[in-house]
Amino acid sequence: MNKSQSKYFNTALRMDEALITLLEKKELEYITVKEICETAGVNRSTFYLHYETISDLLEETVAMINERFLSYFPQTEEAVLGGMGHRELKDLVLVSREYLLPYLRFIRDNKKIYRAAFRNPTNMQADARYGDLKKHILGPILERFQIPAAHRPYYIAYYIEGIIAIVKEWLRQGCADDPEILADIIEKCVHADSGK
Structure with missing residues (x-):
């Protein structure tokens, strides 16, 4: 990456972060280009050099979040599923540490994103992040x-x-407890339901 590409990328990242910060406080339709620029420390012409509309910035921001989110998980399906296909039915649980811990670590490291996502679930495409979980983990187990x-x-x-209810409470408490503690709590709730 040359210097101008790096500068362009860093400016875009600052605008992504500015949008996330603003989404924590208000709905997307009430956010202005001026607010984004002030929060990111750029001028309006820089914004329009990168994007035509706030929707374009939002699309890029969501893509950046999804890429960051996926980077917390093992890159092979087998690593995430932990040999699910070979486990005895009695040893199979619907929710396990293999994918809880990366998810909870991402939330802890990106509190602002989740506060914004819970405040603006449609705009932040929060449901999209659960798509792979549903398709590749929960669906096959069920x-x-x-x-x-x-x-x-x-x-x-x-x-x-x-799980979302537990995460919201954790965020409300500033993610004070370690992700491992939250994973234990969630697993105990699941095992209580399954009789384990």
């Missing part, structure tokens, strides 16, 4: 448990909404 396909969305909603 299939192994022989849960009918028509019922799986209810099970998935129950687990995801429960």
Whole structure:
């Protein structure tokens, strides 16, 4: 990356972070280009050099968040699933540390993003981050448990909404507890439901 590309990238990153900071405080439709520029420490012409609209910035910001999010997880599906296909049914749990810890570490390291995402779930495409979790982890486990396909969305909603409620409380407390503690709490809640 040459110097001008690096400068361009750093300016874009500052605007991404500025948008996240502003989304923590207010809805997207009330954020102005002027506020983004003031928060990022750039002028309006710099903003328009990078983007035509705030929606363009939002699209880039969401892509940056998703890329950052995925970087916390093992890059192979087998590493994430932890041999799920070979485990005995009695040893199979719907929610486990293999993917809880990377998720919780990302939240701890990116509190602003999650506060903004919970305040503006549609704009921040919060549901998109759960798509892979549903498709590659929860769906296959429910299939192994022989849960009918028509019922799986209810099970998935129950687990995801429960985890989200715990994460929101954790964020409210400034992520004071270690991710390992949160993973223990979530696993105990899940095991209580499954009778383990």
